[in-house]
Amino acid sequence: MVLNGPVIDYAGPAAGAPPTPDVTPVQVNTVMPGLWDCHGHFMGLRSPDLDVMPQETIALRAARVVRCFRDALDAGFTSVREVGGLGINLVPALEEGSIAGPSVYSAGIALSVTGGHADLHTYPLDWIEDFGHLGGELRLCDGPAECAKAAREQLRKGARLIKVAVSGGVLSEMDSPEHQQFTRAELAAIIEVAGMADRIVAAHCHGKSGMMTALEMGVKTIEHGTYLDAEVADAMRETGAILVPTRTIFMELQDNSHLLPDYAVRKLKATIDRHAEAVTMAMEAGVTVASGSDIALTGRELLNSWGRNGREPVLLGELGMSPLQAIEAATATGPQTLGPQAPKSGQLVAGYDADVIVLDANPLDDLGTLARPEHITGVWKAGARVK
Numbered sequence: 001m002v003l004n005g006p007v008i009d010y011a012g013p014a015a016g017a018p019p020t021p022d023v024t025p026v027q028v029n030t031v032m033p034g035l036w037d038c039h040g041h042f043m044g045l046r047s048p049d050l051d052v053m054p055q056e057t058i059a060l061r062a063a064r065v066v067r068c069f070r071d072a073l074d075a076g077f078t079s080v081r082e083v084g085g086l087g088i089n090l091v092p093a094l095e096e097g098s099i100a101g102p103s104v105y106s107a108g109i110a111l112s113v114t115g116g117h118a119d120l121h122t123y124p125l126d127w128i129e130d131f132g133h134l135g136g137e138l139r140l141c142d143g144p145a146e147c148a149k150a151a152r153e154q155l156r157k158g159a160r161l162i163k164v165a166v167s168g169g170v171l172s173e174m175d176s177p178e179h180q181q182f183t184r185a186e187l188a189a190i191i192e193v194a195g196m197a198d199r200i201v202a203a204h205c206h207g208k209s210g211m212m213t214a215l216e217m218g219v220k221t222i223e224h225g226t227y228l229d230a231e232v233a234d235a236m237r238e239t240g241a242i243l244v245p246t247r248t249i250f251m252e253l254q255d256n257s258h259l260l261p262d263y264a265v266r267k268l269k270a271t272i273d274r275h276a277e278a279v280t281m282a283m284e285a286g287v288t289v290a291s292g293s294d295i296a297l298t299g300r301e302l303l304n305s306w307g308r309n310g311r312e313p314v315l316l317g318e319l320g321m322s323p324l325q326a327i328e329a330a331t332a333t334g335p336q337t338l339g340p341q342a343p344k345s346g347q348l349v350a351g352y353d354a355d356v357i358v359l360d361a362n363p364l365d366d367l368g369t370l371a372r373p374e375h376i377t378g379v380w381k382a383g384a385r386v387k
Contacts, residue, residue, distance in 0.1 A: 047259075083292075
């Protein structure tokens with residue numbers, strides 16, 4: 001494989017490679033496209049308790065995100081689809097080279113109805129509204145007009161997609177993961193605004209009713225999909241929607257459930273096995289699956305933290321994917337989750353982004369290799385070696 005600046009110039013048999021007399025060759029065990037995490041949050045948090053978010057300055061948390069960028073690269077992740085977080089504010093610094101990190105394709109702020117999954121239910125409502133308007137990661141919107149405006153605000157910031165919380169969640173206190181939250185009219189307004197700008201809509205969704213409504217309205221990706229069944233799988237396959245399961249967050253929270261509030265532990269216990277069944281069902285039904293971890297915290301010693309993203313393809317393998325299918329979900333499928341905004345990435349093909357990783361072992365023999373950054377011995381981002 002020959003890298004020519006930020007793009008791949010050639011990939012194929014050595015006998016057909018163009019001459020490269022002025023370069024020093026690098027010989028490795030295994031070479032792969034840089035990995036994609038299609039569901040991450042650059043929030044700079046050190047705790048899974050989201051109530052902490054407004055208690056720390058945005059500047060402090062943004063500074064921690066710089067560490068997250070480094071940890072992502074060291075773990076082999078050269079592209080991240082951020083579905084709500086501070087990353088959108090740091091994209092200019094990445095592009096100008098002031099800081100090093102993956103390519104970040106951000107949704108900006110996740111949109112939520114009042115009292116929905118992306119609301120902090122124990123704070124006064126006007127505090128949450130102020131927090132969102134002052135740069136925090138929460139944006140409440142109710143009714144089609146306000147929903148359209150909220151989507152336009154994210155586009156104004158440079159969002160590459162729009163994220164909506166269509167159902168309740170595990171880490172939100174006062175709602176049920178099974179309950180739909182946005183109405184058809186509200187979703188239609190958001191999807192129309194996004195579509196006019198060639199952006200897709202990603203829907204956080206656990207419950208069936210929310211998934212069916214979101215698919216009917218035209219969302220491109222379903223995040224989580226806990227209560228997916230055969231009918232939902234058929235609808236996803238027919239519409240070309242992509243499932244981003246985020247199995248990592250379920251397992252990381254289970255492994256550290258002593259750190260969670262009681263309500264989150266209860267909801268986690270009620271969903272974790274059903275989620276595994278849903279993901280396997282989707283795979284067997286032929287639904288396209290992309291790898292996304294729902295990673296959010298800073299510091300690899302913590303649960304659910306940047307640098308641990310490689311656990312997701314391993315977990316997809318445990319739920320039924322072959323090693324090559326899991327790798328495809330974490331590479332070639334990644335750009336598809338951006339629809340018209342998709343870059344040429346995730347494949348070792350001439351003309352594609354020169355985002356490349358090398359390993360000292362073959363992940364086809366052991367997917368767990370991808371979860372251990374020490375096995376990723378080199379990372380190239382846009383043709384420049386960053387590890």
